[in-house]
Amino acid sequence: MSAVYDKVADILAEKFGVPTDDISPEATFEDMDLDSLDLVEFALAAEEELGVRISDEEAEDLKTLNDTVSLLESKGAKA
Amino acid sequence: MSREPVAVTGLGLVTPAGLGVEASWRGVLSGRSPAAKDPNLAGVAVDISCKVPEFDATEQLGRKAARRLDRFVQLAVVAAREAIADAGLDPDGWDGPRVGVVIGCGMGGAATWEEQHRRMLEHGPERVSAMLIPMLVPNMVAGQLAMEFHATGPNLVTATACASGATAIGVARDLLRSGACDVVVAGGTEAGLTPLSIAGFAQMGALSVRVDDPTGASRPFDVARDGFVAAEAAGILVLERGADAAARGARVRANLAGYGASADGYHITAPDPDGGGAERAMRAALADGDLSAGEVGHVNAHGTSTPLNDRSEAQTIRRVLGADVSVTSTKGVTGHSLGAAGAIEAAFSALTLEHGVVPPTANLESQDPEIEVDIVAKAPREQAVDVVMSNSFGFGGQNAVLVLTKA
Structure with missing residues (x-):
């Protein structure tokens, strides 16, 4: 897994209390019991930790952790 | 409306005197104030408060609720669980649309408000949490109890400042008398021990300034009293019509006459x-x-x-x-x-x-x-x-x- 993935996994575990067993590349936000408000919060946290902004439109298309990590990496995120 | 008595069949308390009804009762019987210096209030002229002892939101409610609910809702959920269990009622089995929730609250999510306001001033409006409004609005406590306990009847929060909890119980009583509900989960909650709120009360001259003697600061009716000590707490009562309580063989703890x-x-x-x-x-x-x-x-x-x-x-x-x-x-x-x-x-x-x-x-x-x-x-x-x-x-x-x- 990439450093960005590890960082995202850290955010989900630390800030959102997602059990580490539920965190995997294929896990959806729904699988991790996170709703649309959490997704907004996640985008804020990702911006703070990784320095790239996820727009509302981009956030709407995110399903899995893999999608999220790919998007962040495509925007130049470096953990 | 019928004037038949309403039965109090369940009690739940989360107070500075103790976590739970028994601990709270022992605490008030002791006659000892738990007021203490409050680190969150450092720098405020009045930096003492009465906090609920040993309340760990994550332990009581899990990490998700700890993160997404303001403390005034967390305290109420824990008190409501105790009250409903005390009433011998099972939310999985009750007729949810016949169960009302009426909770008094003076301030709502004051801590959330202050934290997010600070965030906005320091980092800009785009960093404000999407959870600000759901955590802040006072009615969320009743909404959360509806979700938590499948109580989908009439659902509201009363705001009459320091009378809110009593108003809620009175309104709940009316919902039973009118026949709108068969059970009402009623009470009050508050967790506004924040620097801004306490500074506001202090500026009004409402608070005791006996900050070097916290346990002696709240002294009702004493000649040397000089104001109140702010506290956080939640208290929940389960109310039913007396006839319904008797019919199901419930233990009635008191009547609301x-x-x-x-x-x-x-x-x-x-x-x-x-x-x-x-x-x-x-x-x-x-x-x-x-x-x-x-x-x-x-x-x-x-x-x-x-x-x-x-x-x-x-x-x-x-x-x-x-x-x-x-x-x-x-x-x-x-x-x-x-x-x-x-x-x-x-x-x-x-x-x-x-x-x-x-x-x-x-x-x-x-x-x-x-x-x-x-x-x-x-x-x-x-x-x-x-x-x-x-x-x-x-x-x-x-x-x-x-x-x-x-x-």
């Missing part, structure tokens, strides 16, 4: 010195319960420890109920939990009826000579009592009085 409400129409924060509004609420509660003043054996007073309230309230009690009725203020121990106070004190009133014991007013060393009623002090008093009045008066001049009778 009367409710009276009024407004002073006098001043934004000061009580009417003539006590006219308070008196009308007290008389209305007695009339509502078909009770005479002479039948009241005990008053759990609003007794905030402010110079104005305690004098005016005591004079009104004497005028309405006479000088023989025993009076206590459990706020000497718990501090003043604003929107929760009326509910936790209704619960303490029920416990006084059940146990035949009146908790002492903490820190009453020298009774104000202008207060000529029988204040219970120093130690719990054994008193077999059949009728208890619980007074709650809010900033804004709102008065709510409950009368409870022995089951």
Whole structure:
């Protein structure tokens, strides 16, 4: 897994209390019991930790952790 | 509407006196104030408060609720769980649309508000949490209890400042009398111990400035009282019509016999010195319960420890109920939990009826000579009592009085 993935996994575990067993590349936000408000919060946290902004439109298309990590990496995120 | 009595079948308490009904009751009977320096209030002129001991939101509610619910909702969820279990009711089995929720709250998510405001000032509006509004709005506590307990009947929050919890119980009673609900989860909650809120109360001169003696600061009816000590708490009662409670063989902890409400129409924060509004609420509660003043054996007073309230309230009690009725203020121990106070004190009133014991007013060393009623002090008093009045008066001049009778 990439450093960005590890960082995202850290955010989900630390800030959102997602059990580490539920965190995997294929896990959806729904699988991790996170709703649309959490997704907004996640985008804020990702911006703070990784320095790239996820727009509302981009956030709407995110399903899995893999999608999220790919998007962040495509925007130049470096953990 | 039918005037049949309403039964209190469940109690839940999360107070500075203790986590849970038994611990809270032991705490108020001890007559010892748990008030202490509050690190969150460092730098505020009044930096003492009464906090709920040993409350760990993650442990009680899990990480998701700890993160997504403001503390005023967290406290209420824990108190409601205890009350519903105490009532012997199973939310998985009850007829949800017939179960109402009415909760009093004065402030809502004050801590969330302050944290996010700071965030906005420091980092800009785009960093404000999407959870700000759902965590802030006071009605969320009732909404959360509906989700938590499948209670999908009428659902609301009452805001009458320091009377909110008592108002909620009165409104709940009406929902049972009208037939709109079969069960109502009613009470109050507050967790506004934040620098901004406390600075505001301090600037009003409402708080005790005895910051070097926190446990002696809340001293209702004492000649040296100088204001209240702010507290957080939640108190929840499960209410049902008496006939329904009897039909299911529920243990009735007390009856809610009367409710009276009024407004002073006098001043934004000061009580009417003539006590006219308070008196009308007290008389209305007695009339509502078909009770005479002479039948009241005990008053759990609003007794905030402010110079104005305690004098005016005591004079009104004497005028309405006479000088023989025993009076206590459990706020000497718990501090003043604003929107929760009326509910936790209704619960303490029920416990006084059940146990035949009146908790002492903490820190009453020298009774104000202008207060000529029988204040219970120093130690719990054994008193077999059949009728208890619980007074709650809010900033804004709102008065709510409950009368409870022995089951």
